Amino acid sequence: MDEAYEQEVERADRALRRADFETALRHLERAHVLAQRMTGRHTFIHWRMLVAGLRRGDVREVVGQVPRIVASILFSRLWVPRGNSGRARVNALKPMPVPDDLRHLVP
Template identity: 40%
Template structure:
């Protein structure tokens, strides 16, 4: 899964570099969905979301990511991760969401440890 998250983060970097804000956020949302089961990876994605929010001067997103960085370890420890959640501040941090079909297939094909 780490490789797939890395690919989405690369997609984010490439999109951000050419100024495609929508595609940059989309790639981060996908990275977030994939990273949820792995706390260190999940936190890395939230740090990346926070950094992008700062660069975009999006104060609402900065506040949302700061909160999510605090909540992610608690959710992981308690097993209460909202599966499929995109990790953005425009959705509740507690709301499960449908996983896009291509990501769902990838997640289901991933060998379980």
């Protein structure tokens, strides 16, 4: 799981350097699914989503990530909605399907 998480973060960072925000956010969503139960990583992914939203000029993403950062700090170890992508466009409490290739890595 650590390796898959690190790969998704690196792919997101490369996409952000190219200003390819859709690709970056797609990789951050996948990293989010992997990191949800680990407070530090979970919070880091929401921070990176906020940064991507800022760079993209996406007010909805920026505003939506602020409470998610706080919630990730408070609730990561208590309860998370399995498979949730972490994006501001989805309900933060809604479980979602885990991508097939990540399913074996997500408890």
